[in-house]
Amino acid sequence: MRAWTQERYGSADALEFAEVERPVPGAREVLVRVHAAAVNAADWHLMRGDPYVARFALGLRRPKERIRGRDFAGVVEAVGDGVTELRTGDEVFGEAPGTFAEYVCAPVAATELKPARTGFAEAAAIPLAGNTALIGVRDLGRARPGARVLVNGASGGVGTFAVQLAKALGAEVTGVCGPRNGQLVLGLGADRVVDYTREDFTASQDRYDLVFDLVGNRSLGELRRILSPTGALVLSGGGVFEGGSVFGPMGLLLKGRLLSKISDRRLHVLTAQPRRENLAVLREFAESGVIAPVIGRTYPLAEADRALRYVEEGHARAKVVLSCLPPSGP
Template sequence: MKAIVHDVYGPPEVLRPAEIPQPVPGRGEVLVRVRAAGVDQGVWHLTAGRPYLIRAAGFGLRAPANRVRGIDVAGRVAAVGPDVTRLRAGDEVYGGCGGSFAEYACAKEDQLAPKPRTLGFEEAAAVPVSACTALKALRDVGRLTAGQHVLVLGASGGVGTFAVQLAKALGARVTGVCSPGKADLVRSIGADEVLDYTTQDPTDGSVRYDLVLDIAGNRPLSRLRRALTARGTLVIVGGEGGGSWIGGNDRQLRALMLSPFTGQRLRPLAAGVRHEDLLALTRFIEAGRVTPVVDRVHPLAEVPEAVRRLRAGEVRGKAVIAV
């Protein structure tokens, strides 16, 4: 089958097309005929092997343990392994897997759900990783309630565009922060207010928020706390910058250590794709309250270009790969 693979860690250019064997689903797994796959920041980190901490986490110390990248997936079930009970061949599904930049990929049944009826495969592929992350950040970790004021830092990206819509669907007032060229997008998906980070400092303390989502940011904890109410919650969703070994994860560790000594809740987020969360997202999507923002659909051969565009900040919402 056709796939995009890499044998060494490095820039997007190490990703290349290849013919590899079709995977076989194991116990509790489903073989998906991939129709589309989303591109997220995790793809770049796993391609580059940065920060080095991820290599020690089982992804391969000197070379990638799994040669095929891609987590977001949408497609049709081609076959099922032993102990699969909810899905059968022919079902249209979306969710998370390992190696979706390929014609076929294996996924755990508990990381898949029926594809929303209102979405095509390319739109559905933009949802799983980013929307599940946003949902968990707001609902589970942030404990968002109706009427609260939410600040979304990084509102025009994959997670951010879902966070803005989900926060509004949950009854919050939303302020989104992005670059000036993406303000119209953030406003169009429901943000009550949009701030331009090049001219406005959302963490100057002039406005206090009940919940702050810092998405792939690098602002110091002290500044993020200044944007919170006395009992507010900060959720750190990933992070960029920092050293080669742990990257932006040092802020998450410091937030955990500091949180018990302040009235504010400072929380890191460990994201993942779960069947239950996908079902919840499907309800929002089919009700018309959440719509994926697809920037561009690239063919499979353009995976390196899609990853490059993402890292360069050129993507609004999600880039998607058509397979």
């Protein structure tokens, strides 16, 4: 099969679209013919080994996982020992390492039936971003009817889901984004949009019951200043604004995690572990129209390097997806 492999850290130039052996599903795994795969910021961070401190987990000299990609949607080709939840021919979506490929072996614990009447590209856009948004808005942020929610980074992959989920839970939503994405965020249900190029949302007199920060370019003090007395601050990901290439966004996240344990119970650092139960919730939301994946750009699998360069620029709109099937004939 063809897949995007990587033997050293670096830019997208370090990737190679090569012929590799098709994987064989192990116990509690399924082999999936990948129809579509989403591109996430985590993919280029892993590609570059950035921030450097993360290499202790990712691989000191080179990535432990040779094939890039995490999100997928496709069709089950074979099942491993002990798999009863899924069978050959099922259309599925989920998370697994190595999805920038024609086939991937995925654990059943992170794989679910694809939402009905949802295309493979749209389904592939859901798992990582949708799960992150669900945990941040519902579980940690506890959005509820009448709550005031601010999403910083509302037009990105996670942000577009966070806005929709917060509205579905009855919250009043403010989305922070750039000027070209305001109408997109309003169309997703936001009650108000803040253009970060014209307005400093942390200097506002408004107070929020949940601040969901997906950018990482503001200090903890600035973000906590706009919380209501019982409000929650949820941190997830971000750029390299605090800590440089050594710590990257982990500088802010590590500080947040420390404070959350010793002095600030309203501060949460989000770790989004893939869970089949959450995929089932997201499937139901997609089938009922509560959430609709927004795809900004689509690339063929053979151009995954271009897609990663675009996402790495930091201004990708909503989700970027790879089409992993060969183009149909005339």
